[in-house]
Amino acid sequence: MRTFSKFAFAALLIGFAVPALAQGTGDAPITVEQPWARATPAGVTTGAVYMTLANKTDTADRLTAASSDVAGKAQVHEMAVVNGIMQMRELPDGLAIPAGGSITLKPGGYHVMLIGLKKPLIAGQTLPLMLSFAKAGNISITVPIQAVGATQGSMSGMGGMQDKKPGGVGNTEMK
8 A cells, every 4th residue: 555655646747747847847938958068179169059949938139248267258159151261140139039940050151159258168067057139138048069970969858957037037948
């Protein structure tokens, strides 16, 4: 009888907890999918973060800024070929995210540049990153660090934790 009670109690907890976790994921106007960064060799003072940003609203938004305590500053960047030469530049007005659409930040394209790394990014560890959006507010994420030669995040199908904080109100969501 005692064993049955433990199982019944566990099932009851799961019955309440699972819907509560699922409920919050549909409410976020912007979701961050598969964030990742490459490890950096010793002595390198810059790094990059990649991800897909999905806008679940019918209004366009804009990634306007980023910050992390692992670097002196973080900037939204674009790499593009101009006159046959690969160039990288900061996007001072941020990165547009279309209404009902998504944009992928990936090697050779858009990315969040970490400048003035305080220590190397080490494969297997994570780093905190705050993303600021014109309309959606701030979203705090945890970014897994992949091997130096990685070409995409190996966390396929697994979102990270994101803590949405518009106006200072926290709401942790699991994707």
